[in-house]
Amino acid sequence: MNTPNPTLNATSLRDISCADDYDPNSMPVPKAREVIARFLSPITTIERVSVRAALGRVLAEDVISPVDVPSHDNSAMDGYAVRFADLKADGQVTLKMTGSSFAGVPFKGAVAAGEAVRIMTGGVVPSGADTIVMQEHAEAKDGQISIGSGHKKNQHLRRAGEDLQRGQPALRRGQPLRPAETGLIASLGIAEVSVHRKLRVAFFSTGDELVSIGSPLGEGQIYDSNRYTLHAMLTRLGCEVIDMGVVRDDPKLLESAFREAAAVADVVITSGGVSVGEADFVKDLLNQMGEVVFWKIAMKPGRPLAYGKIGKAHFFGLPGNPVSVMVTFYQFVRDALLKLSGRDPIEALPTFKVPCTSVLKKAPGRTEFQRGILSRDSAGNLSVRVTGEQGSGILRSMSEANCFIILGIDQGNVTSGTLVEVQVMEGVI
Numbered sequence: 476m477n478t479p480n481p482t483l484n485a486t487s488l489r490d491i492s493c494a495d496d497y498d499p500n501s502m503p504v505p506k507a508r509e510v511i512a513r514f515l516s517p518i519t520t521i522e523r524v525s526v527r528a529a530l531g532r533v534l535a536e537d538v539i540s541p542v543d544v545p546s547h548d549n550s551a552m553d554g555y556a557v558r559f560a561d562l563k564a565d566g567q568v569t570l571k572m573t574g575s576s577f578a579g580v581p582f583k584g585a586v587a588a589g590e591a592v593r594i595m596t597g598g599v600v601p602s603g604a605d606t607i608v609m610q611e612h613a614e615a616k617d618g619q620i621s622i623g624s625g626h627k628k629n630q631h632l633r634r635a636g637e638d639l640q641r642g643q644p645a646l647r648r649g650q651p652l653r654p655a656e657t658g659l660i661a662s663l664g665i666a667e668v669s670v671h672r673k674l675r676v677a678f679f680s681t682g683d684e685l686v687s688i689g690s691p692l693g694e695g696q697i698y699d700s701n702r703y704t705l706h707a708m709l710t711r712l713g714c715e716v717i718d719m720g721v722v723r724d725d726p727k728l729l730e731s732a733f734r735e736a737a738a739v740a741d742v743v744i745t746s747g748g749v750s751v752g753e754a755d756f757v758k759d760l761l762n763q764m765g766e767v768v769f770w771k772i773a774m775k776p777g778r779p780l781a782y783g784k785i786g787k788a789h790f791f792g793l794p795g796n797p798v799s800v801m802v803t804f805y806q807f808v809r810d811a812l813l814k815l816s817g818r819d820p821i822e823a824l825p826t827f828k829v830p831c832t833s834v835l836k837k838a839p840g841r842t843e844f845q846r847g848i849l850s851r852d853s854a855g856n857l858s859v860r861v862t863g864e865q866g867s868g869i870l871r872s873m874s875e876a877n878c879f880i881i882l883g884i885d886q887g888n889v890t891s892g893t894l895v896e897v898q899v900m901e902g903v904i
């Protein structure tokens with residue numbers, strides 16, 4: 476190859492923006508991801524929100540524990556709190572029951588030699604006691620209990636501060652707040668947390684053929700589905716969405732749409748109009764308005780992709796085909812939006828290998844994201860099959876699929892039974 480590839484140490488998109496200099500098929504998927512990642516820094520505005528309202532948001536500051544967790548030494552079992560020194564290495568011992576310690580109702584006194592206190596899970600361990608004997612290992616009768624041998628000192632005790640000590644970070648900035656974090660924050664008695672403000676994402680569809688739902692179709696027209704898919708994907712990611720509708724393939728209208736979007740949003744996403752020829756005016760327009768790179772990515776579907784800045788806003792120009800929109804969104808835009816939202820680290824979507832029961836057509840030289848159905852046979856073994864026709868306009872293939880089958884750049888045709896890499900969509904999409 477005699478044309479330069481984008482350099483990863485470029486500091487400006489201008490350094491990597493001569494898209495026409497590239498071999499049209501030469502930008503591998505991981506390289507495009509790396510280049511985009513270089514230009515992203517998280518939004519800095521912070522908001523204080525209540526724990527419940529924080530679900531789905533990203534922590535902007537560490538949460539420091541104001542308490543020890545657990546706050547007291549307590550029992551992990553229903554049983555008896557005893558002094559280990561009273562137990563025998565061999566044979567039975569009988570102890571006097573002097574009271575009880577239930578969760579929320581501690582025993583007031585201390586456990587003296589020869590004594591035991593009935594204790595329930597979560598009950599505070601009374602002073603003097605250092606060991607819990609499970610109720611299954613003791614026999615209670617007439618205010619006394621008999622305990623056999625074989626116990627260990629400190630058994631079944633949960634120590635104060637063993638999960639978390641006061642002053643330690645319970646959660647780190649960059650952490651997305653899910654149900655577990657919501658409960659954890661509440662367990663520390665904290666009512667409000669600092670989160671990054673929601674990322675504002677404006678999006679519109681481009682195309683003279685597009686009609687929004689609610690209007691009848693004219694000849695040669697189709698319903699705009701990309702705006703609805705994008706709305707759904709962005710909403711799932713926790714973004715504030717700004718739907719700017721359909722914009723005709725008209726440079727003037729496009730220019731004002733880009734300007735309006737870039738003025739209000741952190742990120743502008745469009746679909747359509749980035750393929751060769753048709754996109755030329757969009758390209759010129761964006762080159763005047765900002766720094767935008769048009770790439771031919773070595774992938775299928777989703778080959779044309781534009782990325783750059785318009786003013787302060789990041790811009791993603793996705794292809795028009797509905798499947799390409801979803802694939803490029805999940806392979807490039809998702810991670811970028813998470814990073815801009817303050818998420819750190821960004822977990823790559825997990826992949827693993829399973830046998831493929833279909834025969835797959837695949838040309839080397841590009842990464843393919845075929846739509847697959849992962850299932851288990853009666854013996855519990857996982858395998859994947861393809862959804863059928865893989866045209867990038869067949870959105871039903873995304874609906875039928877529960878995973879992407881990712882075929883690497885060098886991979887050729889796949890015979891039945893070959894191990895292939897899959898990426899599960901559930902929980903992601």
Ligand code: AMP
Binds near residue numbers: 748795
């Ligand atoms: P384009 O990239 O604009 O050439 O579009 C490629 C294909 O995707 C064409 O068949 C378009 O009609 C179709 N397409 C573009 N935008 C949308 C959209 N918003 N909803 C559904 N199909 C679309």
Ligand code: MG
Binds near residue numbers: 681
């Ligand atoms: Mg178009």
